[in-house]
Structure formats: C-alpha cells, structure tokens
Amino acid sequence: MAGQKTLTRADLGEAVYQEVGLSRNESADMVEAVLDEISGALAEGEGVKISSFGSFIIREKRERTGRNPKTGQEVPISPRRVLIFRASNILKNRLNGKKK
Amino acid sequence: MTKSELIRRLSDRYPELAQRRIFDRIVQAVFEEISRALEQGDRVELRGFGAFSVKQRDPRIGRNPRTGDAVAVASKRVPYFKTGKLLRERLNSKAAD
16 A cells, blocks of 8 residues: 555554643553553453454464474464454444545 | 443553543543554554554455345455464463463
8 A cells, every 4th residue: 555654652652642641751651551451351361342443352262283384294273362353333434434 | 341441440550640531531542543544544563462454355246145136345444453472472371371
C-alpha cells in the first residue's frame, strides 16, 4: 500500500499526551500499563473485550502432528494457547468507509 | 475482561490518578489511535504485544448458505492482529510449568 506508515508505542504515547494532562513520560507509562493489563489478563487465560474495537480471544489447541517443512519429518506439536483477535463490526466498517 | 474492567484495574494500579477518571480517556485515546491508523491503512506495531495491520480481501462470489444463491461480495479491508513473540510466550508459560 502506498505511503503506508507504521505506528509504534511512541505514537500511542503522543495520542495519550495530547488527550490528557500528563507529561510525555507519564503518557508513555500509561500506554505500557494498558498493554500490560491486557497481556496479564490474556496470560491468565482471560479473554479481553474492548467494545467498539474488538475482542482478544484465547483458543486452546490440542496436541497434533506437524511436519518439519524442510526435512518432511513428523514432529508432535504440543498443546498450546493461541490468541485470536476478532475486530468489532464498528472497526470493520470504519476500515471500509462505512459510518456505523 | 471488558473495557470498563480494564479501566477499573488501571485505576487500582494508579490510585493517585484514578479520581480524575483519567483512565476512560487514556484507554479511549489508545484504541482510537490504533483504529484511526488502521482506517488509513497504516500498521501499528507494538513490540512484545503484537502488530495490527490491514489486509485486502479480493471481491468474490459468495453464497447465501440458506438458499445457495450466488451473491457478489465486494472487495474489502479487514483488520488483522499478529500476536507478538513475548505475549505468545506469556500465554503458554503457565502450561509449561
């Protein structure tokens, strides 16, 4: 995509700084705290739902047999938790230029 | 955990700031900024947490699952999240213990 930018924590910190009356340092700390609280909940196996944005859902995957694509050798893939993000309809619509 | 629960946990974490209801605005600002970036087709990369990006889906012929009728589905942009390495490890650290 032409002219695509990549935002980072610094940009989110700046957005918080512009929005609330905290220092730049404190604003950066707040962004970190938000991400940390979300990560912490997910690490406990708790889903996170941010209305009008989307949901982070934990899926429990059972053990299955995979293959090393280089050698073709079969290897067991241990059971694991994976994270899935489901965007809200509001966010999906925003990406497609719809009002609601 | 919902958005309001997230706001409550942040308030508990920083009681010195909580009384100004500042966390409503902080959480709002963070997700609004991410949404705005995605709307513009930009990426949001949060090391250790994950990256949000936009994927383009081509137009296709879909089917009404009830009637089987073919319907044209326009191309669209969909948000995508890839979990960061550190978060992926945190999700599974409990299971490994």
